[in-house]
Amino acid sequence: MASLHVLANPARFRRFSQRVLPALSVATALALAVGLWLALVESPPDYQQGETVRIMFLHVPSAWLSMMGYALLAALGASLLVWRHPLAALMARAAAPVGAVFAAVCLLTGALWGRPMWGTYWVWDARLTSMLLLFFLYLGHIALSRAYDDSERGDRAAAILALVGVINLPVIKFSVDWWNTLHQPASVMKLGGPSIDPSILTPLLVMALALLLLFVVLVLLRTETEIDRRRLEAAEMAL
């Protein structure tokens, strides 16, 4: 924990991130290249889903990352409210749109997969609905953090929202499950079979790693930009 507190200083964090970013970017590119090759070329088409199963290699990691992203927002919100980490606010501001885009990618790829598989772009399945609500929570966070002339107020308001949201997420998930089973218990969809074959699982995990790296790189880059933006604002105020 102490090492994380050291990085709470934006200038020190900036030096750290500038040192690790080049290596991380290369690793991301390599992992993406390997992952995409495994996912699009090497892995066999599913016996039932055919080639459309390849959408899953983007879809599933996006879902994981969008959920991880919201947990990150809540953790950053807590450290902003509890320890007043100046960096936490900047990183939350940087991470929220990235998480929202992963949620959107998950929804869009899901729709594209659903059209040939289920015969429709959208069903009010419990999982789909909770992902859509997660996307809305992201939108609220983004809109709130940018709604104030004083950006520090927006940061703190969004931090409170992220904490309340993360407490509410299980409740929302539970109620949406209940709502769906109440209406149409027969159509609870299951992605994939009971067990996943290694020929599918390996590309999936490599893609998940690649997208996780991409997430980290994007958040670090955007955090640097936020630090620069705050410095510019401060410099303009000083003039």
Place this chain on the structure above:
Amino acid sequence: MTGFGALLARDLRLVWRRPGDVMVVLAFFVVATVLFPLGIGPETNLLARIAAGILWCAALFAALLSLERLFAADYEDGALDLLLLAPWPLELAALAKCLAHWIVTGLPLALLAPLMGLLFGLSGDGLLAVGLTLLVGTPALSLIGGLAAALTLGARRGGALLALLALPLCVPTLIFGAGAVEVVAIGEGFLTHLAILGALALLSLATLPWAIAAALRQAGE
């Protein structure tokens, strides 16, 4: 506790002296629910089936509509600064404001909704379910909306932002509120739904006053 009572009495007195503010919200609820049959068509069976969802959504929108001003007047005229300085917890002040909001919107909506349910051809049990679920569920809406109102104090585009923040958080309440009326239509009891709505309201009561107070503190800084 005296401060809690005083603040609650003050808010209720303010509404009492200008009843128009509440009337507009109730009128909005009535007009909004009436619009649905006009848009969907007058088929009685269909209307009875979707009545619960319409009444609950309209009540949710009506409650949100009135929430924008919950803390705004106090924020603008400086009363909020006095509440921040008061020697009793700000959490209690937040709770008093939300309770006042519930008494003047949630409670009348719960009484009015069964009347509107008559227009949709709901059965007697259905009307009872609409009224009771709104009675038990609206406190959660007042608290969630109160948090959104506190978070958006002084923000640009406050009203639309408030709805964007509050609506996803209101989803559980909406699902169990409207769901209760649906199970009544199948001929089952709605006690489970009512109990879960009560649990949601209590969960909001146990957590949200602290969040609202935190939001008000950072607004006052």
